[in-house]
Amino acid sequence: MMHAMTFRRFLIPLCLAGAFGLPAVAQEVPKAQPVEDTNPNALVKPAPPTDLDASWKTQREARSLTLQVPAPRGQIVDRNGVPYAQNRVVNYLALVMPFMDGASDEKILAFAKQTIGVANQALGKAWTVPDDRILAHYKNRRWLPMVFSSTDGINEEITASMEKKLEPILGANLVLQGSYMRHYPQNERASHLIGYTGKSRPLPLGPIVDGDQIFEEMEGRADIEKAFDSDLKGQPGIVNVLFAPDGKRLAEDVRRYPVPGRNVVLSIDSSFQMFAEQALQEHARNGGAMVIMDIQTGDILAMASYPFFDLNMFIPGITGPKYEALLKDPKLPLIARAFRGEYPPASTFKAATALGILDSGKVDAKTYFACPPAMEIGNRVFHNWSKNDFGSINVVNALKYSCNTWFYAASIEAGADSVTGMCSRLGFGERTGIPLIEGEGFLPTNSIMIQRRGTKIMSGDLANISIGQGMVLATPLQVAQSMAGIANGTYLPQARLVKQVQDYQDNLVMAYEPKPRKTINLNPLHRDAIVKGMVAVVSGDGGTGHAADIKHAQIAGKTGTAQWRIAKDQNLAWFAGFLPAQKPMFSFAVVYEGRPGEDVSGGRKAAPIVSEVFTKIFEKTPKDDPMLLAMQNVPKNSPIGPEDEEDIPEGKPVEEERRPRVQQEVRPAEPPKKGIGGFFRKLFGRD
Secondary structure, eight states, rough: OHHHHHHHHHHHHHHHHHHOOOOOOOOOOOOTTTTOOTTTOOOOOOOOOHHHHHHHSSSSTTTEEEEEEEEOOOOOEOOOOOOOEEEEEEEEEEOOOOOOOTHHHHHHHHHHHHHHHHHHHHTOOOOOOOOHHHHHHHHHHHOEEEEEEEEEEEEEOHHHHHHHTTTOOOSEEEEEEEEEEETTTTTTTTTHOOOOOSSOOOOOOOOOOEESSOOEEEOOOSSHHHTTHHHTOBOOEEEEEOOTSSSSSEEEEEOOOOOOOOEEEEEEOHHHHHHHHHHHHOOOOOOEEEEEEEEOOOOOEEEEEEEEOOOGGGSSSSHHHHHHHHOOOTOTTTHHHHHHBBOOOHHHHHHHHHHHHHSSSOOOOOOOEOOOOOETTTEEEEEEESSOOEEEEOOOHHHHHTTHHHHHHHHHHOOOHHHHHHHTTTTTSSOOOSSSSSOOOOOOHHHHHHHHHSSOOOHHHHHHHHHOTTBBBBBBBHHHHHHHHHHHHSEEEEEEEEEEEOOOOOOOEEEOOEEEEEEEEOOOHHHHHHHHHHHHHBBTTTTGGGGGOOSEEEEEEEEEEEEEEEEGGGEEEEEEESSSSOOEEEEEEEEEEEOOOOOOOOOIIIIHHHHHHHHHHHHHSSSTTTTHTTTSSSSOOOBBOOOHHHHOOOOOOOOGHHHHHHHEEEEEEEOSSSSHHHHHHHHHSSO
């Protein structure tokens, strides 16, 4: 980061030189006029009056102007100081209009067009300026340069090679106008959360007034750039400039030095972010997202959405056709899927559902329900994902095999309030609280359904809710946060995207301390059973998430496959969980958007992304990384067998006298009837 004296030494000379056509390296701020570090707003005392001060006032076309010098925006960096947003100094080509006593409009226009034409000829350009703007500038603002190196309203930077071609013609009337330009050194990395900038307002065309800017100031237009704009933009400087009647700059007096904007330090780890984005780009060509979170602090270590876009496309501005192309891209690259995309969470939701079921007290870890291929609930048939009958199983194997029909029966036994209450405790149905616009998702509850529909959640509704389908919606960030809560067991961590804000001297201005979002205090026996089931998903025989397996740590995870855009025959694949299973540090969630007609599953499409990303984290992250050092002594991955899955906490089975009520409402479906009756049963879900 650039420090205070560096800025003071070069900032004002650079701005004035660029604005008025002098070499930036030829001047320095006088050492007798520094601004105290403790008071960046202090004014530099003006020099005593001179004969020049007395004489200029008698000259009709002389001017003394008080102008603003925009400050450079602060940086946006990752948790280790890797920059995502910086500034660089650029030059634009500008015209300086001399005073022409009694000149006609024709003469003014001829001079401007001839001078611009000389530059165009040197560079092979076709830059033009409307006549009315030239005349207005001469009349109102001729003491200041008029930038004309622009196409379609977007300023064009004068590169080093272009500057070399211009050297013979640069002088009093053709100058290089210095300015700051936002620069995103990581290009498309983290594009959906960094955001971009645009001009806060165009330079005025009317008479110069005190406080007019020497060049255009930028403002945040999206995401972190917008959310922290007041911190990033800094405080402009003020300079008085004296001009002779012929436009020559006679003197300047710096009244206040610009104070560079503050730096925003993110929780993101640039390596984690890069690994996640690379995996999505390779494996989720149609679209997807991945979030990685620290389960103790809530730090978001990666929040990747694909497809992404190059933030530098928006700097210094984006043309209408380019922006239109982004909007019309069928893959929707501008959508921040990781925290704004609202999807049915599918079977990843079953981990939260299972905790709610056990928390009801009506079902425990040794309660067995049947897992047939289909089940009738009321007058409808609800299917398992598999056509196989898995027999009677407990919650561990229900998670391992992702048995829908087990969850239908168990959730109805437990009741809607127990299921949705636990899911609410784990953060579903509400925004996580990051400082960006995020999706809220949707968690139906009895109170919401009474308000909307006039009835509580029905058994058929609850069956769908229990497996993360139907009305349930969640963002990948919410799913990752819920997994952090399960991994933590005591509290749901507040998601943290920004760690702190620093001034340009690296002094701490604001710190966002880690904190619990809410206390959840999961029953340890219930949590142990759910974790055992999630480990079996990855490491157990017949588990649905073997492709997420890594050798470095045991992963507790849950696959999911969801109907999504039914009209387009598009489905989703999910994989979510945490690791290491026995000493959790990271939670994660991956969503994969299937192409129309593509056959997808969480185990085949999303789980491999998790394996690839965490393998890279373990093998390519520096060995002295504190997060990896903390995991040195955790158990490595090892397969588990049926005896491990059955080793679950003791508990009493569901009382037999309560079973008949459930069995009357929920029962394995009969084989489909042949003929017209069976056709209507399949079509309408009733006899």
